[in-house]
Amino acid sequence: MKPTIKDVAKLANVSISTVSRVMNAPETVIEQKRTKVQTAIEKLKYKPNALARGLIYKKTNTLGVVIPDIRNAYYADIIRGMEDASKKLGYNLIICNTDRDKNRLFSYLHSFYEKQVDGILYTSDPIYPDYYKEFERLNMPVVLVSTHSMEYNMPSVKIDDEQAAYDGVNYLIAAGHRNIGMVSFDLSDSIAGQPRYQGFVRALRENDLEHCKHNIVYVDGWTTNTLGEGTQILEQFPDITAIFTASDELALGLISDLHDRGIAVPEQISVMGFDNIRWSSFSIPRLTTVAQPTYEIGYRSVEKLDTLINGEEDPILREIVPHTIIERGSTKRYEVKS
Amino acid sequence: MKPTIKDVAKLANVSISTVSRVMNAPETVIEQKRTKVQTAIEKLKYKPNALARGLIYKKTNTLGVVIPDIRNAYYADIIRGMEDASKKLGYNLIICNTDRDKNRLFSYLHSFYEKQVDGILYTSDPIYPDYYKEFERLNMPVVLVSTHSMEYNMPSVKIDDEQAAYDGVNYLIAAGHRNIGMVSFDLSDSIAGQPRYQGFVRALRENDLEHCKHNIVYVDGWTTNTLGEGTQILEQFPDITAIFTASDELALGLISDLHDRGIAVPEQISVMGFDNIRWSSFSIPRLTTVAQPTYEIGYRSVEKLDTLINGEEDPILREIVPHTIIERGSTKRYEVKS
DNA sequence: CTGAAAGCGCTTACAG
DNA sequence: CTGAAAGCGCTTACAG
Structure with missing residues (x-):
């Protein structure tokens, strides 16, 4: 043939x-x-034939990518960054979507192993002990993308979530808000949950706004679908003028909900997102948000994985990339009485 | 090791x-x-070792997927459908994003060949003669996903775009609109351009609304980024009460634009989308749209490719899956004077 | 400079 | 039932 x-x-x-x-x-x-x-x-x-070659070189020029939820727009540019870096360095990507299912994850990991991928990019989710054990046994280079682990020494690329949330909340405070609420992920989530919550609390503390510390509603999913409950925050804490949200997905769902209830954003309440997914520029109003450099995170992850694969020195185990605040229409500024 | x-x-x-x-x-x-x-x-x-096995069996249980623009939310559920079917049938997916660049496409196709993938899923874009020639020379099973070819005998899975657009426009007409405009892709696009335009025109013709035939604005990109020009439609055709749009991305961008100009949707103008991407349920107002069964399209494509790979009989070369109309808030109903 | 041979990690007739 | 051998498509010392 x-x-x-x-x-x-x-x-x-x-x-x-x-x-x-x-x-x-x-x-x-x-x-x-x-x-x-x-x-x-x-x-x-x-x-x-790349199979024959791979057998000999013990290198397939293929990387395995684990994505927890491909529907989340957050991953689109991560993937694009990964692709571009892969193209540059001569890799192909096997992208797998786990829908956050452990069985799927493990099964994909195993097939990565069998297919002799050169390395693995694990995205966004926390590393649980059994996950780590599995990675260890696989004995392949792994880079954690938009996640990291303090317990284990695994290389990672992400923003400083605590600091980013802190900066986001500070933006709200600087805009004159004195009564702020938060829609947060579950605190058991050591990436998008706990640190962003901590940043929120630190910003409050440093500004003598600790009375806001309990204006929190937790959601138990990652996408807007699960919202609705988010709007509860206003019922529980009617005095707040701004809501800091742990992700754009949540913020966008929240804005949609608020609109249904006839509550105007930002006139009646300001909403701030986190991530800067593409859709945050198309919402009404456009979303003020804490931006992650998603493309760069993806790109850098592949570069990092490549140095691991080549056995080169990699000076920084846990890499931090910079976040920025993007001011758009969903937050209102008050006169700050100084 | x-x-x-x-x-x-x-x-x-x-x-x-x-x-x-x-x-x-x-x-x-x-x-x-x-x-x-x-x-x-x-x-x-x-x-x-899957490489060694692949060498012998001449089968890698890997499928190559070509996506033109991973940022477009349209592909998320297509990919999920493909993943689930792949899991069922024992394949892994190598997903590649071309950003609609021919060089990238060809380079990916070549690496699919070298990696001995069992088959290829080509998504959304038209098949140009040189593309076809390349597929032919590759001599691998290919299924066209959300696209097809009338010139060449290539298996495909998609909706009936002409009929879907026709049904969409008919929905608008049934809702009482008599002056309808369209934001269309370039007619040289034989998938999302020409057929949807044809459906629009047919619906007009059958309802004695041919005077609307020229209420069209063409965009030259695929994503909302390129919009803005779309809003021109209102300047050019101030009398229209509804805009039929060739994609949700376009519709969502349009709604955002209209909002900036202080034009209320649907009070002043109705907007109808096409695709039913996830975000169409979170816009303000929520988008009335022609829904494609994206998950099923992805799922079915893999099943179809699998039968090709196994050399089994595949009765239907060009498969059509059903579309539906989803009525939400972005379109207004008028009293129909009958 | 170049060919024959061994070997990468498997599978599968072929003998026994 | 089971082992030795050949072979999948390549690469790379090793001779010459």
Whole structure:
């Protein structure tokens, strides 16, 4: 079916060794044969079988990517960054969506192992002890993307979530808000939950706003679908003028909910997001948010994984990339009485 | 490093043949050895090398997926459907994002070939002659997803775009609109452009509304980013009461634009989308749209590709899946004077 | 410079 | 039932 190196050798009237050489070390074969071989390759449209090569080199130039929820727009640019870096470095990506199911995750991990991927990119979710054990047994290079682990020494790339939330809440405070609420993920989530909550609390504390500390509603999913409960926050804490939200998905769902209840954003209440997913620029009003450099996170993760794969020195185990505050229409500024 | 079949054989004190047999035809080896081998496998955490297997079986259980623009929410559920079907049928997906760049596409196609994927899923974009030539030379099973080709006999799964647009516009007409505009993709796009435009025109014609035929604005991108120009439609055709849009992305961008200009949807103008991406339920107002069964399209595509790979009979070359109209808040109903 | 041979990790007739 | 051997498509010392 597909032409093999033998077919090329036969057509060019040389041994398969020479064919292999013109592909891998062309300078070692005299021009005459080299061109003969090249012609044969062209003619047959020959391309080497990556399986055979992978067997020998013990390298497949393939990376396995684990995404917890592909529907979340947050991952789109992460993936794009990964793709571009992969293209540059010569890798292909096997992208797997776990829908946050442990069985799926493990099954994908196993198939990564069998397929001999060169490394794994694990995105967003916390590393539980049994996950870590599995990674350890797999014994493959892993980079944690938008997540990290303090218990285990695993390389990672992410923003400083605590600081980012802190800066976000500070933005609200600087805009004159004195009664702020938060829609948070469950605190058991050590990435998007706990640290963002901590940042919220620290900003309050440093501004003598600790009375807001309990204006919190927790959601138990990651996407807007699960919201609705989020709007409760206003019923529970009717005095707040701004809501800091642990993700854009949540913020966007919240805005939609508030609109249904006839509550105007930002006139009656300000909403601030977190992530800066693409849709945050198309909501009404557009979302003020804490931006993550998602494309860069993806890009950098692949570069980092590549250095691991090549066994090179990687000075920074837990890399932190910068976040920024993006001011748009969903937050209102008050005169700050100073 | 990783244990191989030899390590298992040694530990179990049998030949590698027997090890292979307990994995592929356990009933052919007597229980005593079988359990010894199984114990050794467990102990070493042995998993067979898929490269070596692939070399022999000439099957990698891997499918290559080409996505034109991963940022477009339209693909999220397509991918989920593909994943679930792949899981069921034992495939892994190599997902590649081309950003609609021909060089990237071809480079990915080549690496699919080298990696010996069992088949290819090509999503959304038209098949140009040089693309077809490339597919032909690759000589691998291909299924076209959300696209098809009338010139070439390539299997495909998609909705009936013309009919779907027709039904969408008819919905608007049934709601009492008599002056309708359209934001369309370029007509050179034989998938999302031409057919949806045709459906629009047919609906007008059958309802004696042909005077609306020229109320069209064309956009030259696929995402909301490129909109803005879309709002022109109101300047050019101030009398329209409804805008039919060739995609939700476009519709959502349009609604955002209209809001900026202080034009109320649906009070002053109705907007209808196409696709039913997840975000269409979170816009303000929520988007009335023509829904594509994206998850099913992805799922079915993989099943179809699987039958091709297995050389089985596939009765329907160009499969059509059903669309539906979803009525939400972005369209207004008028009293229909009958 | 170049071909024959060994080997990457498996599977599967082929003998026994 | 089971082991030795050949072979999948390559690469790379090793001779010459």
